[in-house]
Amino acid sequence: MAGNSTHLDLLETDPLATGGRVFISTYGCQMNVNDTERMYALLEMANYTPVDSPELADVIIINSCSVREKPVHKVYSEVGKYKKLKDKKPHLRIGVGGCVGQQEKGQLIAKSPLIDFVFGTDNIDLLPSLVSRSRAIDLELPQREQKLVEAQFQHRAPYHVETLVRKPGVATFVNITKGCDNFCTFCVVPFTRGREKSRPLQHVLNDVRELTKRGVKEVTLLGQNVNSYQSECGADFADLMQTLARSTDLLRIRFTTSHPKDFNAKLVEVLERNQPKVCEYVHLPFQAGSSRVLELMNRGYTREEYLEKVQMIRRIMPNVVFSTDIIVGFPSETEADFQDTLALVKEVGFETIFAFKYSPRPLTKAAQFEDQVPEDVKDRRLQELFAAHDAQAMPMVTKYEGQILEVLVEGYDQNRGNLHGRTSQNKNVFFLGSEDLIGKLIPVKITKAFPATLRGEVVPPQ
Numbered sequence: 001m002a003g004n005s006t007h008l009d010l011l012e013t014d015p016l017a018t019g020g021r022v023f024i025s026t027y028g029c030q031m032n033v034n035d036t037e038r039m040y041a042l043l044e045m046a047n048y049t050p051v052d053s054p055e056l057a058d059v060i061i062i063n064s065c066s067v068r069e070k071p072v073h074k075v076y077s078e079v080g081k082y083k084k085l086k087d088k089k090p091h092l093r094i095g096v097g098g099c100v101g102q103q104e105k106g107q108l109i110a111k112s113p114l115i116d117f118v119f120g121t122d123n124i125d126l127l128p129s130l131v132s133r134s135r136a137i138d139l140e141l142p143q144r145e146q147k148l149v150e151a152q153f154q155h156r157a158p159y160h161v162e163t164l165v166r167k168p169g170v171a172t173f174v175n176i177t178k179g180c181d182n183f184c185t186f187c188v189v190p191f192t193r194g195r196e197k198s199r200p201l202q203h204v205l206n207d208v209r210e211l212t213k214r215g216v217k218e219v220t221l222l223g224q225n226v227n228s229y230q231s232e233c234g235a236d237f238a239d240l241m242q243t244l245a246r247s248t249d250l251l252r253i254r255f256t257t258s259h260p261k262d263f264n265a266k267l268v269e270v271l272e273r274n275q276p277k278v279c280e281y282v283h284l285p286f287q288a289g290s291s292r293v294l295e296l297m298n299r300g301y302t303r304e305e306y307l308e309k310v311q312m313i314r315r316i317m318p319n320v321v322f323s324t325d326i327i328v329g330f331p332s333e334t335e336a337d338f339q340d341t342l343a344l345v346k347e348v349g350f351e352t353i354f355a356f357k358y359s360p361r362p363l364t365k366a367a368q369f370e371d372q373v374p375e376d377v378k379d380r381r382l383q384e385l386f387a388a389h390d391a392q393a394m395p396m397v398t399k400y401e402g403q404i405l406e407v408l409v410e411g412y413d414q415n416r417g418n419l420h421g422r423t424s425q426n427k428n429v430f431f432l433g434s435e436d437l438i439g440k441l442i443p444v445k446i447t448k449a450f451p452a453t454l455r456g457e458v459v460p461p462q
């Protein structure tokens with residue numbers, strides 16, 4: 001391929017030798033969205049420019065997710081779409097990161113020669129060097145065997161990463177933990193994200209202070225299970241919340257995801273002490289309404305214990321809004337178990353649910369369980385669950401009509417020609433107003449409620 005050119009000549013004409021344009025395609029949860037932001041930030045520091053479309057890119061990265069159905073197939077299908085681009089631009093590099101990268105490692109490259117490099121969830125910081133090594137390898141050793149894989153877990157390495165956000169808005173996310181030790185029997189996360197690690201409290205505090213200097217007013221603390229956060233100095237999640245509430249200029253603090261078994265009384269006390277700075281919104285996955293199924297899932301709580309946690313939180317935050325994750329059709333789930341799930345949805349009164357059909361994941365225990373529930377039964381249960389939730393959700397949001405709610409104004413929505421922001425309960429509100437309100441907490445009277453958003457008008461100062 002090099003003809004008479006030297007490697008130096010090629011490097012001089014290669015767009016990647018002096019950086020290049022990068023496009024990242026992101027799947028999955030907020031952790032992945034945050035990881036994508038980190039990848040872009042790292043590549044920008046290495047002289048790469050983010051672009052909005054794969055057609056414009058010299059480097060395409062697929063930040064994959066393995067939680068939903070057919071994850072590996074999704075990666076191959078996206079890579080396949082880039083074949084024509086690669087034929088046109090042989091210097092185009094295609095990499096796969098995220099949970100599928102971690103899980104499949106070199107097998108991805110073995111099955112798809114279009115992929116140049118694969119990296120795992122613990123190897124994001126190697127990305128700039130991987131891209132340039134990938135290019136160098138292509139110049140010297142074009143054989144497929146020489147393609148790159150970096151997917152080792154850094155089990156012993158401390159979780160010392162700085163928050164990298166290129167253009168933080170009014171509200172942003174800050175990772176506090178990564179990985180998970182819980183091994184719920186349906187979940188692949190402990191295998192794709194590794195064992196749980198927490199960032200030192202002082203690092204999180206420094207990052208948040210830095211972000212507030214850059215205009216951030218609200219952070220959402222992020223982890224697979226934030227409630228089991230444990231700083232090396234001995235501070236737990238409640239201590240972290242207390243420190244951030246007391247020692248930063250944040251107007252609001254949110255956190256996700258919570259695990260019911262680790263949501264303890266000490267944290268509830270801290271939430272109470274720091275109202276209204278701590279938002280009245282808790283995402284508390286229950287997954288199944290039957291204690292028998294919860295045990296099979298290895299969730300570490302019963303239906304009754306879950307409801308006790310809900311009541312404990314409601315006692316100190318009467319206006320709290322709960323959302324949740326639910327799985328239907330877990331192996332051996334009977335009709336009676338499913339009715340328990342429906343009843344729990346009704347009893348707690350979730351404003352939002354994220355519900356999915358169970359599907360087996362490699363490496364997980366439940367994938368080996370006999371008694372898998374037939375697909376048509378799962379489909380029917382999922383539809384029933386959504387219908388039951390829809391029936392209860394609308395009255396829950398129409399109650400906001402006529403209320404005056406405090407909204408943190410996050411920005412201007414060009415498409416709607418409106419300002420937008422969120423209430424403490426995480427409701428998106430749209431309203432007319434001037435852009436100098438962005439970043440402020442203002443009272444908004446709700447004039448109309450829709451299933452996912454609210455419309456309102458700014459209440460003028462008295």
Ligand code: SF4
Nearest residue numbers: 180182183184187189
């Ligand atoms: S708590 Fe369970 S569901 Fe959540 S990430 Fe850990 S193993 Fe997965």
